[in-house]
Amino acid sequence: MLPLLVVAVTALQSGPAEAFALVWRPRVAELLRNTVSLVVLTGTLSAVLGVGAAWLVERTALPGAGLWRVAFVAPLAVPAFVNSFAWAALVPGFSGLGGAVLVTTLSYFPFVFLPVAALLRSTDPGLEEAARSLGLGPVRTFLRVGLAQLRPALLGGLLLVALHLLAEFGALEMLRFPTFTTAILDQYEVAFDSRSGSVLALVLMGLAVTVLTLEMLARGRTRHARVGAGSARRPTRARLGALTVPALLATGGLAVLAVGVPAWSIGTWLTRTGEAYEPVVLGPAVRSTLGLALVAALVTTVATFPAAWLLARRRSRFAVLVERVTYLASSLPGVVVALALIALAIGYARPLYQTAPVLVLAYAVLFVPRAMVTTRAAIAAVPPELGDAARALGDGPLRAFARVQLPLMLRGTMAGFALVFIAVSTELTATLLLAPTGTQTLATAFWSASSSLDYAAAAPYAAALVVLSAPLTWLLLRSGREEPAT
Amino acid sequence: MIPRRTLLLATVAGAALGLSGCGSDSLEATGDLDDGKLTIYSAQHKNLTEAWGRAFQDETGIEVQVRYGNDSSMGAQIVQEGQASPADVFLTENSPAMTTVQNAGMLAEVAPATLERVEPRFVPSTKEWTGIAARSTVLVYNPSMISEDELPASIMDLADPRYAGQWSAAAGGADFQAIVSAILQVEGAEQTEAWLKALKSDAKVYQNNIATMKAVNEGQSAMGIIYHYYWYRDQALQKASSGNTALHYFRNEDPGAFVSVSGGGVLRSSAKQDQAQRFLAFVTSPAGQEILRTEDVKEYAVGTGDASDPALPTIASLQPPDIDPFTLEQQKVIDLMTQAGLL
């Protein structure tokens, strides 16, 4: 919650008149136009691609479904800014709204694909069969029943896409497509001016809240659970017949664009590292990245635990409030959180300014929800009765926790730890603003090389980032149903 | 599987952190600053700063550590840090950021002997900092897109509608803002604002000088405003980003001929006044200035009688506008750019 307040206060410090002047200018309108059109276009495309691909993979007899499933989650292993580097390094002059929509769609459509595919895989086709028996054709069945069933998954995925787009910096800066986040960073870079930066951040925050609200409204109160007992059946797969080849071409094309291009581009530049202007020093960057990620993941996981416990075990109003606030904070772009922490550190904790603890704190604020999802599930999966059983066998509450509950929760908690670890190791925006001077992570080293268009120097960092993110794909594939948090 | 894999990573990371204390070649400070070393806040290029720092260490035995940053944010950072700033020396690429620190009353006077070494035109009247290197504004162009005689005579002419869509600049960077501040001094606020509006509507904005040059090289833009040394450096290497381009110098004291002064100053709050002054003395000494010529830096030397890289046109041949680079101010420029919708 603190970041929200700090940003608001800084923004309004200058007085309402000046703040108004800073908001009400053509530049803000331009940024708003850019940001909104990007969110709408990429969102729409992601929905179409995500749902289409999920349907082909899960509900049709498309050959190689398992392979496609991996291919459509794999883009998440390539951070969007690395993806945009890959495209820009391949296609000179690749930029603007078109480029931004292309790159962000290819990077983010898996956020839609993943939950929709999981839902399609697990939902009983009974409802659809009922609709067919009531006289609806296959297309109308999909529109009236299928889509309605998919709504929660689709909305959840779109929410992630939108929030990521609002927070995206690297990919868009590289493609010369200014949005609020890139403008805020420019502002900071040029002027170190927290005022106008904060005003922009306030607008950005407003957008994030709007997106969250829209999602909540769209989700509504309707339930889409299956009514009635009886075990669910595995859905049947539609036969594609003559459409098999076009479908294969479509999925293949998407896979080439989303996975092939970045892989090929990074691979090519990797072979040309000799042409780098600046020496590539992977070692220190890897070290600081892993070190920061390790500490941040540890801090985040530990910090998440009590709240997750409260949520899973004693769902009080306070606990729910805590949950909502952390989700809101996480929907804030990294740049807003970073600006707020800079203001706080300079104002109240000068010795901490530009030190690792502040950066770690920013990571924690940003990534608590990621840890929250898995930690909460892990806690919920351990029945409280086991604790009772241990106590009946003579353990005090603490011993019972240490001997029974903690070991059982460890697995899920470690998954949360891994998610945060990966998120931190590929984080760019907050790291750019908060990293202690002299500390280069893989992301910032990549960024400084790629923003000098030193593609050859950037490629090794890009490859390292992809390698670090790769386990994410595996984790997400495995967890199947779980939505990746923002 | 996950926990095990993570634990493995954790072990690797832990081992790596344990090793990170030793073996680093860079002067760059990592983690906590060492109070025993001379601390340099450098917005200058890393290769130049490293070369100076290393040569200084070798000559004096005084150990140096460097924090890197950008002109504007680092200048503002020092002001924010105030008396508690760990910086002993501040190096910039352009003068406005140094002026910001100077106006905050945070710079100590530079030793007279140092200032005497430097050409007078690169020494501010306040004597609170000194020029350490210089760079010239140039127009890089792609001859296949625009012929030499079609090029504008003045940087101000770029605002002419006939150049619409043909030019580009790295408007977000401190380099460009220094150029705008020169335009502001020569042409006044009204002209500058009009010119910035033209930039906003007619020109392409790139991330930085290199991206601008590369865009011209690749034919995405016919002309780009950059500093000279990016071009000369690329020419000295494989010409990958400049092979298709040529340079155009503005003449006749045009604001586009602006020569920007990189500055060095000693922080008043520094406890190592003596060592800090010795560093500035070294940087401006013949040995220090020679590094500008020998290390592929391609920036101009500012020491009296010190030669610059022979690949460059002599500094005397440039015809910069008659402006006082030491009163260039960034805030007004930022306000104008904000008004024009560039920020």
Place this chain on the structure above:
Amino acid sequence: MSDLRLSGISASHPRTPVLHDVDLAVPSGTTTAVLGPSGCGKTTLLRVVGGFMRPDAGEVRLGGDVVAGPGTWVPPERRGLGYVAQEGNLFPHLTVAANITYGLPRRERKDAARVGELLELVGLPGDHGSRRPDQLSGGQQQRVALARALARRPRVVLLDEPFSALDPELRVATRDAVASALAAERATVVLVTHDQAEALSFADQVAIMHEGRITQAGPPAEVYRAPSDRRSAVSLGEACFLAGRTGDGIVTCALGALPVPGTTGTREVELLIRPEQLHLGADGSGGCPARVVRTEFFGHDALVELRLETADGPVLRARTVGPATPAVGSRVAVTVEGRPHLIDR
């Protein structure tokens, strides 16, 4: 083993009272079954005894020590109880042996002989100690849970519907194994269940619970024969009720005048007649004529629904031995064996 005494226990979940003034005494070495439908508060009662929930009022004594009462609270781990829940709640990350020895002091945990003994006690092969809980069937898991509870030689063993999650045949086998293990340990046991057969066959004492109150407690045969009210009667098994009027040593009802020794005075009563008390003779063999309306055949026995051919024709249900079940539509003669139980109206 020691006895357990509850007096005046009241307890509530947030804003919903669950237990009202419950009294119960479980003598040392005996088994008491608390029988009631789900939601009647019987699990809450067990949780209060176990120390997982604080009562609002009343006192829990274990072997004379107050473990819960005004100003006294002993946490569960110091009550020395054994607790076996519906799902067994074995620790999934530990082997069977580690589960069984969980509650023992550290140095005793490695004692393989003790594990073998306990496994044997609950009727499991000794080599099961190295298995993981998910490699066991539900019944085996419950037995391990019992072994785990018994390992610490608890003062009282609490069983919370331990057999309800099991398949019928497994349920009986597990129940027998558990009963004999408990008997061997001479344990004081409280069993909570909604299954009347389980309660009646398992326990020395049955306590009937309804809406948070214990309405009756006593030996199974007595509670079965002479429930205090209609509801208790039904909760223990099939029952027919007939309106009647007492006379001197008899009760007059639709089945005629039945002898009930010891009754005096005239009052309106309800007669409880269990189906197995009704004997069906051949038509005209004496007794009340009735027609068979419906039969439910269970194999070893059958339930026969009869309509008495008297004026208002009440419907009765009789239990017959399987092969002797009369056909639907046939006429039979109904007589009552044994003493009907009278419930005041």
